[in-house]
Amino acid sequence: MTLQTRTAALADLELDDDINARRHRNDEGIEELKASIRAHGLAQSLRVRPSEKAGRFRIVAGSRRYRVLCELATSGDTAAGVPVTEEFPVPVIIGYEDDDQTAREISQAENLIRLPQHEADTYETFRELADRGLDEAQIAARFGIDPKRVKRMLALGRLSPVILDWWRSEEQTNETSATVRAFTLAPSIEEQEKLFKKLFKQGDVRAWAVKRALGADNPQAARNIKIAGLEAYKAAGGQMTTDLFGDNHVIADPDIAEKVAEEKIASTIAGLKAEGWSWVSMGADLGYYWEHSWKREKPGDGKATADEKKQITKLKKLAAKDNVVAAGHLNDLWKTIAERQWTPDQLGKAGAVVKIGHYGDLEICRGVVKPQAEKKASSASSTPKEKGPPTISNALHQRLSGQATLAVRQALQQEPRVGLIALLAGFVAHRRMHVDSPVRVYHEGFGKTYGEDKETFASVFARLMDMTDEELFQVAAGCAAEAVHMERPYIGKPPFDANAAPLAASIQPDLLTAALQETFDAADYFGGASKPFVITAIREALNDDEARKADKMKKAELTAFALANVPQTGWLPPELRAPTYSGPGEVPEVAAPDEHDPNFDQVDEESEDELEDA
Incomplete structure (x- = not known):
């Protein structure tokens, strides 16, 4: 088969829908392609074959490029400065004649064997354009890309070559990409390379480790800036490196915040x-x-x-x-x-x-x-006194706080680093015998069990010494999970109180939410809570109209209605709403621990007895 390379007038080209392999997603990236052809011209020839009509050609591969040229011609636009008209010379490769099978294979090959450029190569190319004097708006216009995306691409392109080369050598996963993006928070290439060398030596080049090392993990400072406003923070002299890919900004002056x-x-x-x-x-x-x-x-x-x-x-x-x-x-x-x-x-x-x-x-x-x-x-006014706000029973409150404990335990097992921190924090807190610590490191956690298999300290020590850091983190998380104890026998002390809230807020929201929904016993709650609480649940989960209708129901009917309609909305009782809760209803505000409370340093009687026995 002989192929001929030449140009053909745009008006002499036509689509060949029976041959072209691209049948769907023809609009994807069309604006970017248009911007590129407008700025740089047609970089790749269309593959065509002669039409039944003399002097005309049917397109085998290149239908999207043809469509863009037609749109440019309709709007009176140009391609690399040349007006696109019906006579615009389109570079083409002619062949395939009446060989439909070969034509289909060529069309499929163009869509199948294109090797996508590595993102690092793309971003370095964009950085070179900026180095030649093009600003973000000009680059966005030339490639049909949103300016915000250009800013992100340039930030990645300006990373240290050491990090970009590491990116190319690694398996392309979301975690790898997240790590590379985290390095854009570093103030200079020198700082990027210094941190990369340190983390690589430790074997922990992960996004959260990069952000932690750069100071991008200060939720309290971020909260303070949200309260005061970013402009007030900057006006007071506060400095911040903006996270272009999320909300983990590097807040340099938390005291000012x-x-x-x-x-x-x-x-x-x-x-x-x-x-x-x-x-x-x-x-x-x-x-x-x-x-x-x-x-x-x-x-x-x-x-x-x-x-x-x-x-x-x-x-x-x-x-x-x-x-x-x-x-x-x-x-x-x-x-x-x-x-x-x-x-x-x-x-x-x-x-x-x-x-x-x-x-x-x-x-x-x-x-x-x-x-x-x-x-x-x-x-x-001599009117009858109103009753105080209704409350659930202490027994139901205790069961709910027990469910919260099981949920945090389940979720914490999948959070190795948080588990280690919880383990250490729980140990230090229990030096004061603080009853409200959510993690009881002396292994008196909720529903504790004792295994029959015993292992000496020496054998445990030897086994742990052979573990990697990641395996040790996993062991620590499991220990912390077994030590979680947030059950509260009386109302007034929610399971996610001021001491437990930071722990819950550090766990991935989707993990904790799924665990809470799994451990929540809806039948027990709606059957044990008084009618006003069930009505409130319906109002929060559904709407006021359904709540008014439910108010007329008998308790048994009301309970059945709530069970059938509320849980699937993601609703949880206030006692099970961790700081990361995003379902219907608001997260209760919790007061800071009062060190003047006479019970602040006291443990419950059961815990005291157990410690004395130990």
Whole structure:
């Protein structure tokens, strides 16, 4: 078979759908291809064969390139500076005549044997374009790529050649790619190579190890920046290296982050006090039930008028220029509007709560009435006293906290590093005999069992000495999992309290969520909890309408309805909502441990007896 290389006018080409192997996904990457042909011309000839019509050709391979050329011609565009018209010369390779089988094989071969370029090669090429003077916007336009993606590609292309060569030599997995991306957080090539050499020597070139070494694992600092705002952090002199591939930013000044967060909270509280509320408090200082059980006053019409909106816009612009007088007028105007929203009677008996979410989301809840104030108002009006918020039984609470313990144990076994940290932290904490430690390292964990096989210290020591670091981490995680003890026999002390929350937050959310859902005994909960709790579950998991309907049901019918409709939504009781919970309903805020609590350093009687026996 003789092949001929030449050019053919665009108008003389036509598709051959019976031959072309590409039948689907013709739109994938079409914009990138268009940008490339527009900037660089046609880099690869189309494979064609003569048509039945004299002087015309049918396309065997290259239908997407042909489609792009037609679109450029329709829009009056160019290819490498040459106008694309019907007479545009398209490079083609002619052959195959009437040999349909060979034509199909050629079409399939073009789609099958193309060897994709290694990502490292691609990113280095993009870096070279930038080094020649092209900015990110120009590169994005020439290749039809989103500018944000170009920024990421250039960051990878500017990595140390040592890291890029390692990437090429390794098996191409998600973990390998994640490790390479983590190195973009390093401030210089020298720092990249220094860290790579250290981790490679330790045999632990993994993404989390890179991020930890660079300081990109400070969730508290990230939370503080979320509270105060990134601009406030930077304005205070804080420095940060942005993670282009996620949220693991390197926060260089955690002390500044903490300072601006405290200032933001203090400013928010001061502003609420200035509004005239009878009290202002942090949500974490009120316990759990305020959010679900305390009454809330409803606001009135506190919207700004049209004239006030104009004033606000004008004053904001002036205040942004550090105009102190304008800022004062703006605060006065907001106060005037707020006073219309809440009556003096409401301000006198209600308060405002500043709530901070797990990731630093700041929320203000106005009009919250403390139970004491509500009872006082009820007594003054001679109305019957209302009962306090309903509670589940201590027995049910204990069973739920036991289920939380089993879930954390199951998930922790798959988190070797977290398990080792938990093991060590539990040991140090138990030097003080602290009852609330979630890991009891003296091996008195939840539902402990004793095996019949015994092994001497010497034999255990020798066996562990032969293990790799990864195997030791796995052993440590298993020990920590067996030592988990978060069962609480009384309400008021949730299993995921201030001591257990950091442990739960460190476990991969999908692992812990799956374990919690597996250990949650829905039949036991809905059968043992009183009706208001089942109604609340339906409201959170489904909607208010279903909750109203369920309120009319008898307990047996209600329990059956809840079992049939709630668990599949991912709903869990508040006692089983770890900090990483993402199902229906909010994660309870937990108060910090009070060292002045007389029970702070006490263990339960069973634990004391067991220790004495030991």
